[in-house]
Amino acid sequence: MQTVDKVASTDIPQLRKFSLPTIASAKRILTLLAENTGISMAKLADRSHVSHDVVADFLHALTLSGLVVRVPPQRAATSTATKPSKYMFTSPTIRAAFLDAVGSEMRELTRQGMLLEDAVASNIHQNPNMPSDTTLRHAPGEGGADFILNTHTQRAVIEVGRGDKTMRQVQVSMAKYKASFGLVFSDTELKLAAGATVIFVPWEYFALT
Numbered sequence: 001m002q003t004v005d006k007v008a009s010t011d012i013p014q015l016r017k018f019s020l021p022t023i024a025s026a027k028r029i030l031t032l033l034a035e036n037t038g039i040s041m042a043k044l045a046d047r048s049h050v051s052h053d054v055v056a057d058f059l060h061a062l063t064l065s066g067l068v069v070r071v072p073p074q075r076a077a078t079s080t081a082t083k084p085s086k087y088m089f090t091s092p093t094i095r096a097a098f099l100d101a102v103g104s105e106m107r108e109l110t111r112q113g114m115l116l117e118d119a120v121a122s123n124i125h126q127n128p129n130m131p132s133d134t135t136l137r138h139a140p141g142e143g144g145a146d147f148i149l150n151t152h153t154q155r156a157v158i159e160v161g162r163g164d165k166t167m168r169q170v171q172v173s174m175a176k177y178k179a180s181f182g183l184v185f186s187d188t189e190l191k192l193a194a195g196a197t198v199i200f201v202p203w204e205y206f207a208l209t
Helices: 002-015 020-035 041-048 052-065 092-101 108-126 168-177
Strands: 068-071 086-089 135-138 147-150 155-160 181-186 191-193 198-202
Touching (some): 002 020, 020 052, 020 092, 041 052, 052 086, 086 092, 086 108, 108 135, 108 147, 155 168, 168 198
Parallel strands (some): 155 181, 181 198
Antiparallel strands (some): 135 147, 191 198
8 A cells, every 4th residue: 555655646746747636536547557457548537537638648647757658559450440558567566556455356367467467568668678669569359469569570469367378369369460470478388389480488487588
């Protein structure tokens, strides 16, 4: 709770001169982000009782501060729908603190999955060895993988989770977004699959990056 209160009452006001009503809503907005990785601005505004412009300004400030990473949706060539961005926390412990503070009752595997997504997204975002043209996107909709990693020459699909993940979601997104290969971070052993186009990476290997 101490971490949550410090972020909401001390860190946020230092980012920008927000109005008192906005600062009062900070904890609620951050909690909603912690509970929903892909919530829309309209829903954030409605549930936080502030305007759409205030939410947009608040999220922009959070992104500039380095507290969250904005992950826009990857658009398929045949899609015209606009999906919300995901906002991943740059440290899984921040999301965990907000979830603990509100006594979240989400399933443990769901919670762990969200925290691991934070770890992967922040690692990619902060990794100095990534090519300068690297972009991270999320795969919107049901049945696909979590992230799409793009460079000028290649595209990779990334699935994150606990347990023995299969490559079904990765294959769906690889076909949809014409990706070169896929990565599955899970508790499965290190191996190549699907004609050496899908790589299963155990979490202990990811921890070494």
